[in-house]
Amino acid sequence: MAVMDLDRVPIDEVLRYLGAGGKDPGPLLPLAEDCARELLAAARPRWTWRGFGCEIAPEGVRLDCGFLLPGKDLADHLSGCREAVLLAATLSPGVDALLRRTQLSDLSRSLVLESCAAAAIEEVCDRAEAAIGERYPGRGFTSRFSPGYGDLPVTIQGEFLALLDAPRKLGLCATASSILTPRKSVTAVLGVREPGAKAAPKAKSCGSCSLRGSCAYRRRGITCGRE
Amino acid sequence: MDFKTLLEEKGPVLLDGAMGTMLQGKGMPLGVVPETMNLLHPEWIREIHRAYIQAGARIVYANTFGANPYKTGNCGYSLEELVSAGVALAKEAAGDRALAALDLGPLGQLLEPTGTLSFEDAYEAFAREVRAGAAAGADLVVIETMTDLAETRAALLAAKENSDLPVLCTMTFEENGRTFTGCSVASMALTLTGLGADAIGINCSLGPRELLPLARELARWTRLPLVMKPNAGLPEPGTSRYDVTPEEFAGEMAELARLGVKFLGGCCGTTPAYIAALKEAVAGIHIERPLEPVPPAVCSATRAVTLDRVRVIGERINPTGKKRFKEALKNGELDYILAQGLEQAAAGADILDVNVGLPEVDEKETMVRVVKALQGVVELPLQLDSSSPEVLEAALRVCHGKAIVNSVNGNDETLERVLPLVKKYGAAVVGLTLDHRGILKTAEERAGIARKILAAALSHGIPREDVYIDCLTLTASAEQDSVMETLKAVRAVREELGCPAVLGVSNISFGLPGREIINPAFLTLALGAGLTLPILNPNSPGMMGAVRAWNLLSGADRDSREFVACYGGAPKTVPASSCPAMELDYAVEHGLRTEAAALCKGLLERMAPMELVDQKLIPPLDRAGAAFEKGEIFLPQLIQCAGAAQAAFEVIKAALPAESAGVSKGKIVLATVQGDIHDIGKNIVKILLENYGYTVLDLGKDVPPRRVADAVRESGAPLVGLSALMTTTLGSMEATIALLREEKLPCRVMVGGAVLTPDYAQKIGADWYARDAKESVDIAKGVFGEP
Numbered sequence A: 001m002a003v004m005d006l007d008r009v010p011i012d013e014v015l016r017y018l019g020a021g022g023k024d025p026g027p028l029l030p031l032a033e034d035c036a037r038e039l040l041a042a043a044r045p046r047w048t049w050r051g052f053g054c055e056i057a058p059e060g061v062r063l064d065c066g067f068l069l070p071g072k073d074l075a076d077h078l079s080g081c082r083e084a085v086l087l088a089a090t091l092s093p094g095v096d097a098l099l100r101r102t103q104l105s106d107l108s109r110s111l112v113l114e115s116c117a118a119a120a121i122e123e124v125c126d127r128a129e130a131a132i133g134e135r136y137p138g139r140g141f142t143s144r145f146s147p148g149y150g151d152l153p154v155t156i157q158g159e160f161l162a163l164l165d166a167p168r169k170l171g172l173c174a175t176a177s178s179i180l181t182p183r184k185s186v187t188a189v190l191g192v193r194e195p196g197a198k199a200a201p202k203a204k205s206c207g208s209c210s211l212r213g214s215c216a217y218r219r220r221g222i223t224c225g226r227e
Numbered sequence B: 001m002d003f004k005t006l007l008e009e010k011g012p013v014l015l016d017g018a019m020g021t022m023l024q025g026k027g028m029p030l031g032v033v034p035e036t037m038n039l040l041h042p043e044w045i046r047e048i049h050r051a052y053i054q055a056g057a058r059i060v061y062a063n064t065f066g067a068n069p070y071k072t073g074n075c076g077y078s079l080e081e082l083v084s085a086g087v088a089l090a091k092e093a094a095g096d097r098a099l100a101a102l103d104l105g106p107l108g109q110l111l112e113p114t115g116t117l118s119f120e121d122a123y124e125a126f127a128r129e130v131r132a133g134a135a136a137g138a139d140l141v142v143i144e145t146m147t148d149l150a151e152t153r154a155a156l157l158a159a160k161e162n163s164d165l166p167v168l169c170t171m172t173f174e175e176n177g178r179t180f181t182g183c184s185v186a187s188m189a190l191t192l193t194g195l196g197a198d199a200i201g202i203n204c205s206l207g208p209r210e211l212l213p214l215a216r217e218l219a220r221w222t223r224l225p226l227v228m229k230p231n232a233g234l235p236e237p238g239t240s241r242y243d244v245t246p247e248e249f250a251g252e253m254a255e256l257a258r259l260g261v262k263f264l265g266g267c268c269g270t271t272p273a274y275i276a277a278l279k280e281a282v283a284g285i286h287i288e289r290p291l292e293p294v295p296p297a298v299c300s301a302t303r304a305v306t307l308d309r310v311r312v313i314g315e316r317i318n319p320t321g322k323k324r325f326k327e328a329l330k331n332g333e334l335d336y337i338l339a340q341g342l343e344q345a346a347a348g349a350d351i352l353d354v355n356v357g358l359p360e361v362d363e364k365e366t367m368v369r370v371v372k373a374l375q376g377v378v379e380l381p382l383q384l385d386s387s388s389p390e391v392l393e394a395a396l397r398v399c400h401g402k403a404i405v406n407s408v409n410g411n412d413e414t415l416e417r418v419l420p421l422v423k424k425y426g427a428a429v430v431g432l433t434l435d436h437r438g439i440l441k442t443a444e445e446r447a448g449i450a451r452k453i454l455a456a457a458l459s460h461g462i463p464r465e466d467v468y469i470d471c472l473t474l475t476a477s478a479e480q481d482s483v484m485e486t487l488k489a490v491r492a493v494r495e496e497l498g499c500p501a502v503l504g505v506s507n508i509s510f511g512l513p514g515r516e517i518i519n520p521a522f523l524t525l526a527l528g529a530g531l532t533l534p535i536l537n538p539n540s541p542g543m544m545g546a547v548r549a550w551n552l553l554s555g556a557d558r559d560s561r562e563f564v565a566c567y568g569g570a571p572k573t574v575p576a577s578s579c580p581a582m583e584l585d586y587a588v589e590h591g592l593r594t595e596a597a598a599l600c601k602g603l604l605e606r607m608a609p610m611e612l613v614d615q616k617l618i619p620p621l622d623r624a625g626a627a628f629e630k631g632e633i634f635l636p637q638l639i640q641c642a643g644a645a646q647a648a649f650e651v652i653k654a655a656l657p658a659e660s661a662g663v664s665k666g667k668i669v670l671a672t673v674q675g676d677i678h679d680i681g682k683n684i685v686k687i688l689l690e691n692y693g694y695t696v697l698d699l700g701k702d703v704p705p706r707r708v709a710d711a712v713r714e715s716g717a718p719l720v721g722l723s724a725l726m727t728t729t730l731g732s733m734e735a736t737i738a739l740l741r742e743e744k745l746p747c748r749v750m751v752g753g754a755v756l757t758p759d760y761a762q763k764i765g766a767d768w769y770a771r772d773a774k775e776s777v778d779i780a781k782g783v784f785g786e787p
Helices: A011-017 A028-042 A072-077 A093-105 A107-133 A154-163 A166-170 B003-008 B020-026 B034-040 B042-055 B079-094 B119-135 B149-162 B185-194 B208-221 B246-258 B272-282 B323-331 B334-347 B363-377 B389-398 B412-424 B443-459 B482-497 B515-529 B541-554 B558-567 B584-589 B593-604 B609-629 B635-655 B680-691 B705-715 B727-742 B758-763 B773-783
Strands: A046-057 A060-063 A068-070 A083-090 A185-192 B059-061 B099-104 B140-146 B167-171 B199-204 B226-230 B297-299 B304-306 B313-317 B351-354 B382-385 B404-409 B428-432 B467-470 B501-504 B533-536 B667-672 B695-698 B719-723 B748-752
Touching (some): A011 A028, A011 A107, A028 A093, A028 A107, A028 B635, A046 A107, A046 A166, A083 A107, A083 A154, A093 B334, A093 B680, A107 A185, A107 B635, A107 B680, A154 A166, A154 A185, A154 B727, B020 B034, B020 B042, B034 B079, B042 B059, B042 B079, B042 B272, B059 B140, B079 B099, B079 B119, B119 B149, B140 B149, B140 B199, B167 B226, B185 B199, B185 B208, B185 B297, B185 B304, B199 B208, B208 B226, B246 B272, B313 B334, B323 B334, B334 B351, B334 B363, B351 B363, B363 B382, B363 B389, B382 B389, B404 B412, B404 B443, B412 B428, B428 B443, B443 B467, B482 B501, B515 B533, B584 B593, B593 B609, B593 B635, B609 B680, B609 B773, B635 B680, B667 B680, B667 B705, B680 B695, B680 B719, B705 B719, B705 B727, B719 B773, B727 B748, B748 B773
Parallel strands (some): B059 B099, B140 B167, B199 B226, B313 B351, B351 B382, B382 B404, B404 B428, B428 B467, B467 B501, B501 B533, B667 B695, B667 B719
Antiparallel strands (some): A046 A060
16 A cells, blocks of 8 residues: 655646636636645545456456456456556545535535546556556556446446455445445556557547446547547 | 453553464465355464464454454355354463454445445444354454544444443554544544543554554543554555564564553564564563543544633534524525534634524434534534433434533433433533522522532543533623623632633623624633633634634733734735625626625615516526536536525525515425435536525435435425436436335426436436436426426
């Protein structure tokens, strides 16, 4: 487990989540910057990971500890990989408390804070990924694939977390409905590329996203990917 | 041998080391429920216990850490089977050389408000474990590795109420002295000591060296025996190994023993070798702890408030004389009540009084709901204020800190009824200096009642510093001579009894003009007489000014730092009421809340409320909505406008006579369905609907179908809005709609949320799919027959 000293939230991402990506944000910019500062003060990002050998099986991806990550989509995503990394990260319950308070006192601000939190946890995952990458020199990872994407069921969250001892190490748990708590948290699988394997494009595809039918970005004719 | 004998020994008592580390060493596969080893590989468990006892452990923890319904639900064995087998193995290995402890670890799900597990369900899970463990003959209960004070309290209460066993209670801290959930060492110590733990301390977390400063801090806050069961140092990144050798571990643990820590053992990464080395290192050490008095204090889970200086108790969560607050209580508007708490916290209150007594509401149920929700948004300790012992007990049960009970008085029956509750839950108590004779005239008579209350509290085992005496403020207009008597009584209580003094201050000026002149003057006199805990309105600048000035003049505010920080800055911006040029619609369109409220107040003098809503509030909202649709402004700005309109609405509501029908265009029930905790979307819908004049009955998040159906029946609302953000909670949405239909409630249902689609909405029987908040307003307009 590591506590991450997160010193910035990518403001461009925050604005994009708020629908102002690529437009003149006007007074939203100073508000987003102010919220980012408040969020960083409330967050205490923690993360943990574990590497496994893995086998692509007809029913999904089987880790060498015996655990099955079911479904076809992750198996496709990890095709050619013989190792996988399981990652869990959280911004900590302090952020949940900040959001609860702000929703009561200033709903508008809480929306901006929500976006800051979403951008911050992605930043935490990016940095965690970079740190884990040092343990796999010359290999590279697939993009992150989380429970709930495609046909990888979100209901495996509890077992996923248990495998990483995340409840004890990070205070990160899943509810009976498989919601991660604290709320601003991520679990993800990364395929470790075999030496010499060609990197596939990093962008996530809408085709494997369980939100594709109702996605607010797609309705506006854009995507959430970071091209 | 029993626990008491161990406590009386001069030396330290050794605990065991890690169980999980040892089981993995024996070949337990990753991902299995470790407690099933009690039945599948009892020989492993027996060997591990024996090895620890051989190494010197006097207490072994049975392999029951995770034997709760949330972690073992699908393992094929019942909780009772796992616990009985685990305790039996520990007892068998212990014989008469050691004690066998039932081990209770965290449930593996977070409690409300961050998670969805209720305190009551958590209690019930622990109670099952305790009953099974006690039946299997455990010698004591250990609660360990906790990070949430609420969950720890649930476990400790369950242990105390379902067995007579001694309880050792440890939590897990990070180096910053906080648990993952923000619980501080002081809060843990004050709360668990009060609740009747037999020994408290820290386990897991860190290595022994890192625990030393935390152990010192803990020792300041409790006189109970201390427990330290740290890890074998810090984990090495990427492996499951720890970085401290048995010898280093033992040497550092000996430091803790010299500090006076009575119970010493190991957690993750430690093995019998660590315990054996520990035994050698602490041989001959006598556990001696200079027992300094614990500073008088109350606390929430995250903040301890010491009474070594004046502390303000905010009085605003109380319906007495407040029309809007009464309405909020009757309508169950939790958000309004919580906002009162936030506002007082921001204004500088140290403690919040919570009173929700109103003849028309179920006080007990409301009190529990408000106390639970308040703790999720403010960090301040609470003063639980009710005349009903039943309400007080219900509130004490769910108050996760050291609370103040308000109040007892000199009547024997009140004392006998309430003081046992104060003792059981480890609270402080306010004693009103009145009895069956009413309020007595002289200071001496009131001090007499104070003496009686103190004696009764002491006889119940409540420490002197936890008894706060209220000498009662009488109104100067009716009882002018008693003002000085009250002050005299305050002085007597402080000097003679040594108890903190509490006083509701504002009552002094009741019935007089210029109350804002009298109140701070009386407050200053009372502070001079020794008042510790003024109960007042922290939103009043005059009152907080008097407190801050007192803190400066009395030397509590060293170098005037707090005073300068508060008053030394630039003058505040000019309030909007002095900008006559601004119009209400401008203020709304630009999201200026304070200005919108002030302008609305002015307009109400010459416009009818409904006319004001239709002509001055809705048009700018429509314009903002259109600008949003065109992409000229973004969602936070739209919501800012809504917030300004809502501030204006509050002014209108407050100005309406209580019996009037108000400005409502109709009632709508809103809820985020059971199991789901993502409610920001629902809250956006709520504010917009309110802006357009609808009364929203907001049931909150994680709402069971039954509550939605009941709310619809009771309110007669013709429209229900349900939100869900997860595929896993769409089932709850479907179940809620099914229940509404089954009970033939004449309502229509709109649904929304990220994972919903129009098709799915139709499939689960909803009348409408609302794409966004704006669309929900259009749907409402249709239902309520507006153009």
